[in-house]
Amino acid sequence: MRLLPAARGFNGAVLFPTMTFAIFFVVVLGVSWRLSDRPLQWRLFVLAASYVFYGWWDARFCLLLAGSTIANHLVVQLVSRARTDRSARAAMVLGIVVNLVVLGFFKYYGFFVDSLLQVLEPLGLAPTALLIKVGLPVGISFFTFCAISYVVDVYRQDQEPIPFLDFAVYLSFFPHLVAGPIVRVSEFEPQLRRRRNRDSVDAVRAARLICRGMFKKVVIANYLATAIVDPVFASPGQSPNGELVAAAVAYAVQIYADFSGYTDMAIGIAMLMGIRFPDNFDQPYSATSIQDFWRRWHMTLSRWLRDYVYIPLGGNRGGERAESRNLVLTMAIGGLWHGANWTFVIWGFYHGFGLVLERKWRERPPRPWRRGAIDIRDPDAPEERGPDDGSTRVMARPEVARREPNVWLSRLAVFAFVTVGWVFFRAVDLPTAIDYLTGIVTRWGVGDLVTPLVLLTIGAGMVGQFVPRQLGDALEYRASKLPPAVLGVGVGLFLVIANLLGPVGVAPFIYFAF
Structure with a gap:
């Protein structure tokens, strides 16, 4: 029986077979609630389970997810500890640029190179050496946007920096890792600090x-x-x-x-x-x-x-x-x-x-009524004299003309x-x-x-x-x-x-x- 459709990357590799996910989730759910009264162990277990989930397609991309987690955590520390707004802003811009460069390389490198080659080929200048095959990590857009929102929110002082382990769990949490929804730190992290109760x-x-x-x-x-x-x-x-x-x-x-x-x-x-x-x-x-x-x-x-x-x-x-x-x-x-x-x-x-x-x-703006049109408006609306022929016309009230x-x-x-x-x-x-x-x-x-x-x-x-x-x-x-x-x-x-x-x-x- 299917419980969740398998995900596939662009190379056709299966992210997580259907029945395997069913077994995976049953185990994760059971252990998760067994550890609900031990916050540290719960975080470590969920983090490990999320990396197993993400690494099932291609374990190498777990390094990308871990690198993004470490880099954004360090950037947030720079932003929060900056002594001036200028330095904090510089750290925030650095974080955004790093995230966008990584996203751009994996997701848009082939697109921009192909577009460049289409322009240069008629001129005989196409640099074919630029063509390399880059695999697209599943869900990179979603966890990159989550990371950017965290960096910007800390700079805006809308969000306090959170512990590294909490941020790692937030960024990799497997239910939303590969296709959203795009959950913000302010929506996720407070729930980690609350005691979870199975009865609730x-x-x-x-x-x-x-x-x-x-x-x-x-x-x-x-x-x-x-x-x-x-x-x-x-x-x-x-x-x-x-x-x-x-x-x-x-x-x-x-x-x-x-x-x-x-x-x-x-x-x-x-x-x-x-x-x-x-x-x-x-x-x-x-x-x-x-x-x-x-x-x-x-x-x-x-x-x-x-x-x-x-x-x-x-x-x-x-x-x-x-x-x-x-x-x-x-x-x-x-x-x-x-x-x-x-x-x-x-x-x-x-x-x-x-x-x-x-x-x-x-x-x-409301359209004025033309002479000769059937009058279906408020009879109490004021009259206005016509431009040059002495005729009159009833002007529509704004709320009538903009139904x-x-x-x-x-x-x-x-x-x-x-x-x-x-x-x-x-x-x-x-x-x-x-x-x-x-x-x-x-x-x-x-x-x-x-x-x-x-x-x-x-x-x-x-x-x-x-x-x-x-x-x-x-x-x-x-x-x-x-x-x-x-x-x-x-x-x-x-x-x-x-x-x-x-x-x-x-x-x-x-x-x-x-």
Whole structure:
């Protein structure tokens, strides 16, 4: 029975086989609670278990994680002990540069070298000696961003330095190490200092999160990937627009089910160990604006970009033009963070300009009413004399002229905007994305891959965006009243059913690549 999909790196190596992880977690959970009243031993054990988890894919990258831990701890000591703000700022900048250089080398070296070669090859100047193969450590973006936030928070005096062992546990804690959520020291470290009590663990909620995450990943995300998304995106030029539209919508559902499914399981697993993570998703496809979408999608990354990129760039200070520039740059950086490909950069700019245009549209001044139009406004609104013909016109009140659009139309428009962006996110390169979007308006037809089961699965994934939270909380409350043995059997049966409903083989989580 599957308990957690295996993760794969770019070289195809398995990060942690499924059944091995099940055994690993059962052992870790049991020993963890046995050591709950011995804080030092608990920290050392969890640290060792996290390194075993990370090193299962490639033990050499444990050296990278350890090096990042030591380097950032030393930088934080320099920042906190600096006698002047200038020296503290210099230490902070040093820490950020070191983190970004390491991240840039492993994640973006090949991207920048390939881009350079494409420019120089026509000139006969391509330095092929620059081409070396660099393996991408799983989760490097996540633990690097965690480290940067710690360094900056200490410099801002929003966070006191924490002991080295606590920081090592924080940075390597296996439930969030490889794909988030991006947990900050201020959210994690205080929990290490509190005494953990097994009776205070919300096991029912943890089971609900793990089961929900499994269903999203194994049943919804994996099926859509194999049934329509992967074959259509592999050769979009051979698909009619019916398949292209369905595959784009299916990918929107897939990436949500995949990533939020992992997050649910990560939060549930951490909860069983007595650690609470912040929420990372809040029904994003029910958003009524692009801004609202980013308040609901990958919320820990959105907050990170706001606090450590957008605000340092100037935020909304400096006028409307500066605010728009900072917003676009922030989203472009967020796009590049997702991967070393121009498609991610375009995706970031796409959302950045979308946010800017949406803000301008929502803040537009009221439009004066034209003469001859049907008057549907407040009859008590004041009259104003026309410009030169002596006529009069009723001026609309601001609150009447700026009515909000229909909620469901707004949701549909935002979902369509986001789905078009996902095409760039999923395509292997920019020409493929352009060919995909061009085919939607030029190649008419339905296609064989648009089956009733595909449409039903897409619908199931979308329905979850609008289920009231109270319903899940009510079911959770009723489950908490069941005997533990009955609850355990129920969870086991659910996992078996999810396993049977999912396709053969378990695809890696999408965000393990980032």
